[in-house]
Amino acid sequence: MAETAEMEAVRCHGPRDYRLERVPVPEPGPGEILLRSEAVGICGSDLKCFGGAPMFWGDETRTGYCQPPVTPGHEFVGRVAALDDDARERHGVDVGDRVAVEQIVPCEACAYCKAGQYWLCAPHDIFGFRQRTPGAMGEYMVVPAAARVHAFPADLPPSHAALAEPLSCSLHAVDRGEVGPDDVVVVAGAGPIGLGMVLGARRRRPRALVAIDLDPHRRTVAQQCGADVVLAPGDDVEPTILELTDGLGCDVYLDATGHPAGVTQGLQLLRKRGRFIEYGVFGQPVTTDWTVIGDGKELDIRGAHLGPNQWPTAIEMLSAGEVPAEAIVTHEFPIDRFDEAFETAGTPGKAIKVSVLPPGGQR
Structure with a gap:
């Protein structure tokens, strides 16, 4: 009997229990x-899962989303190593091609998928959290037949190409905000998602674009991405926004903080009938005074999830050099130093985007 090929992969067994293990190389099935x-980029949701947030591990009020043991990683690029004719025809790629893969594997059968809203798929299998859709933090992974695969030019560093996932998410949030040329837009949080929001909003030529973040380096990068004004939360944020808007408040507030203070701040800064777009992933439930939403300002509160229909634009922006990827990707670690990668990504003020490089991406 032939010996089963093995590879190294990071395996999540529980909160703060991630291990580098030898596992079998997966075998693709028909159409895979x-x-x-x-x-593989480390996302804020990866950090919250690693840290034990209830939405991933459950508590007395909810069932956790994560199902260990599982290989994490949903922000990734890679090269096609093997596929059959069905996969070749379905995705339009071949062996050796670099591809980016959307983070969700839609079931194609639920009410949302049938309505074309695949990113809201009811089973909601996102790579890296559930056993049936293991992620990319290993040498190889299987991309299911139902996954959405996008060919990617091969001339970018792998960690830069992997920004396609967070950038697509940012572009979707901007789209949900209906950002236009007459708007004063505030982006709260200048991490990878917030910086992508700045990039996406700048493309729509708003009247003014403001970015808010605690970290001075992130504020500098936000300026590189196109912010007209950058502020720290401790600055005179509200007076500055009122001055920019003749005392009315901003038209659109895009929250990428994942912090309760970002929610309260947005409700304060918005004008009447302004648009609040929430993209942050919170570690705990958030409470706020809902009176301002209805009786106070008649606000539009909108969620944004994943990056539906934005991947071609994200890949185009990265390929064209519109994204200062060298400033956003601040750290790269080989897979055998994944623990340092998570520590770095989770230390405030230490990094923007941290990328883990399996053997196939190391230079």
Whole structure:
């Protein structure tokens, strides 16, 4: 009997219990792709899962989303290592091609998928959290037949190409905000998602674009991405916004903080009938005074989830050099130093985007 090929992969067994293990190389089934992973970005949701947030692990009020043991990683690019004719025809790629893969694997059968809203799929299998859709933090992974695969030019560093996932999310949030040329837009949080929001909003030429973040380096990068004004939360944020808007408040507030203070701040800064777009992933439930939403200002409160229909634009922006990827990707770690990667990503003020490089992405 032939010996089963093995590879190294990071395996999540529980909160703060992530291990580098030897596991079998997965075998693709009909219509599936065997992908050799090149780079995996660490997302804020990865950090909250690692840290034990109730939405991932459950508590007395909810069932957790994470199902260990599982290989994490949903922000990734890789090269096609093997596929059959069905996968080749379905996705339009071949062996050796670099691809980016959307973070959700839609079931194609639920009410949301049938309505074309695949990113809201009821089973909601996102790579890296559930056993049936293991992620990319290993040398190889299987891309299911139902996954959405996008060919990607091969001339970018892998960690830069992997920004397609967070950038697509940011572009969707901007779209949900209906940002236009007459708007004063505030982006709260200048991490990878917030910086992508600045980039996406700048493309729509708003009247003024403001970015808010605690970290001075992130504020500098926000300026590189196109922010007209950058502020720290401790600055005179509200007077500045009122001055920019003749005392009315901003038209659109895009929250990428994942912090309760970002919610309260947005409700204060918005004008009447303004648009609040929530993209942050919170570790705990958030409470606020809802009176201002209805009786006070008649606000539009909108959620944004994943990056539906934005991947071609995100890949185009990265390929064209519109994204200062070298400033956003601040750290790269080989897979055998994944623990340092998580520590770095989770230390305030230490990093913007941290990328883990399996053997296929190391230079």
